[in-house]
Amino acid sequence: MDFELAEAELLLGRTPAVLRALLSGLPERWLRGNEGPETWSPLEVLAHLIEGEKTNWMPRVRVIYEQGEAGQFAPFDRFAHLRASEGRSVDDLLDEFAALRAQSLEEVGALQLTPADLGRTGQHPEFGRVTLGQLLATWTAHDQAHLVQLSRTLARQYREAVGPWQAYLSVMR
């Protein structure tokens, strides 16, 4: 599928409501349960999404938009959030994410990006040349990837409880 900015904004804009519908009010053991060692709980995923709003997505959009290939992406610490979620409630994290995402989308809108702008290029430290459109598509897909992770993590809390039906549930493997 080709990238359409309006569609990406629509998808990015609804993630806070999806997260709230899925997670707000869940018992703590569901919010803190993970998939095993070195995996993240729902609260840690939320904190990672917050970190992305603060230090990854819009800062990189601005680097490409303002500096092009001369600009440098700040490194994204994909584990910073593991400290950031400690002691915070799910609603607190959901509220912060919703506010940051709304602000991000306001900033995207203010750029009034044209189709030509989506072809603007920047330098990724590993991949080399990337476009603004690719960055925005990645942001959108990254949300969905973490929704995949959240529902998979919730499902796996019942790995034992489903008994023999485990054989029918590929999500458990």
Add this chain to the structure above:
Amino acid sequence: MDFELAEAELLLGRTPAVLRALLSGLPERWLRGNEGPETWSPLEVLAHLIEGEKTNWMPRVRVIYEQGEAGQFAPFDRFAHLRASEGRSVDDLLDEFAALRAQSLEEVGALQLTPADLGRTGQHPEFGRVTLGQLLATWTAHDQAHLVQLSRTLARQYREAVGPWQAYLSVMR
């Protein structure tokens, strides 16, 4: 994690709102896009969940509750929905699913299941002896499994659009 009926009811009860937040108002090409041959679009997943409410979950709960191991599960046609979703709008499907799920949960509540009831057994045509608690846990995990599928399907529409970032997005593989 051990099975707790109240938690399962809480999770099952929020699935309609999660689906609505994720899918209502999405462009048709996102609602009808799948992951390739023999895979389901978001609309087909919705229709499958509707089919499950009608012919699978509560009917099986009743078989175990009322007939125990003497009862027989009606076969569940996991492909019946592929015809059922044709020509229907996403909001129409979301509304039907929400109404059916609310009714299912009302019926579960009316049974006033005790912890002992969760140990009641039935006969699965392939697995043999299963418990009511295992069935209810499977119903709950099955929702999450399809939320995994939906977000994965959405993410994969941008498999090309993300360009080199595909290497960082395991959801694309």
